[in-house]
Amino acid sequence: MKKFLPIFILTFVVVIIAAAAFNLIRDRQAANEPFGGPLNLVTMDGKPFTEQDLRATPVALFFGYTHCPDVCPTTLYELDGWLKQLGAEGENIKAYFVTVDPERDTQDVLKLYVGNVSDRITGLTGTPENIAEAIRSYHIYARKVPDSDGGYTMDHTASVFLLDKGGRFRSTIAYQENAETALEKLKNLAKRSTKG
Numbered sequence: 001m002k003k004f005l006p007i008f009i010l011t012f013v014v015v016i017i018a019a020a021a022f023n024l025i026r027d028r029q030a031a032n033e034p035f036g037g038p039l040n041l042v043t044m045d046g047k048p049f050t051e052q053d054l055r056a057t058p059v060a061l062f063f064g065y066t067h068c069p070d071v072c073p074t075t076l077y078e079l080d081g082w083l084k085q086l087g088a089e090g091e092n093i094k095a096y097f098v099t100v101d102p103e104r105d106t107q108d109v110l111k112l113y114v115g116n117v118s119d120r121i122t123g124l125t126g127t128p129e130n131i132a133e134a135i136r137s138y139h140i141y142a143r144k145v146p147d148s149d150g151g152y153t154m155d156h157t158a159s160v161f162l163l164d165k166g167g168r169f170r171s172t173i174a175y176q177e178n179a180e181t182a183l184e185k186l187k188n189l190a191k192r193s194t195k196g
Contacts, residue, residue: 034167037137040130041098044111044123055167058093058189062160063140065101066113071158071175072097073117079160079173080118082183090190095121100142100156102131162189 034055041049054061060079064072076097083090097114099105102125105113110123125131135142142156158175162185170189173182 032168035138035161035163035169036134036167039134039137041124041126041134042107044107044114044125046107049124051167054096054163056094056165058165058192059163059167060093060095060160060173060186060189061098061138061163062096063098063100063135063138063142063156064158065099065154065156066105066109067101067153069153071156075158075160075175076114076117076121078179078182080120082179082186083118083120085183086186086190090186093186093190096124097121098124098134099131100135100140101154102126102128162186164189164192 034051036051036054039049039051039054043049060083062072062075062079064075066072079095083093083095086093095118097110099110105123105125107123107125110125114121114123126134134140138161140157142154145153145155147153160173161169162171162173164170170192171185173185
């Protein structure tokens with residue numbers, strides 16, 4: 001029983017944080033306010049990127065890192081596929097992959113990593129301080145986890161956030177969500193953005 005107590009406590013804490021974040025997102029959505037706060041990042045091509053860029057078009061936003069063994073490459077691959085399936089219907093949707101591991105994920109690393117998967121997704125990085133601020137203001141869970149080899153992995157939120165033009169939260173796509181459901185959410189995001 002003692003062996004499972006730390007796992008239970010960690011699970012409980014993660015559930016509480018997720019519930020608080022969901023309530024905050026829901027409250028902001030009800031108030032019709034943009035999701036998240038200021039950003040001071042840089043694209044994988046070296047261009048400055050702020051919250052104004054994020055609010056200029058409808059957006060699919062995912063936080064992850066390039067050394068991720070499964071969640072991140074799977075999510076990027078699926079997101080790229082869904083955007084391609086949408087074709088012209090979803091051409092106004094921009095997709096961004098924000099690193100939670102700025103120490104390793106430089107512009108060049110992101111460009112190679114994301115570029116091998118998609119030409120529709122843009123990688124974003126920044127200083128550790130700027131990434132930490134983005135993680136806080138967008139209510140992302142991210143934590144460095146040391147491994148037995150002296151390196152580390154990152155635990156992180158595995159959902160794709162869907163934001164309309166203006167940056168208002170509309171929905172999420174969960175990790176390994178049904179492809180038809182995910183595609184429908186992206187279609188709705190594209191339609192909503194053409195109406196308003």
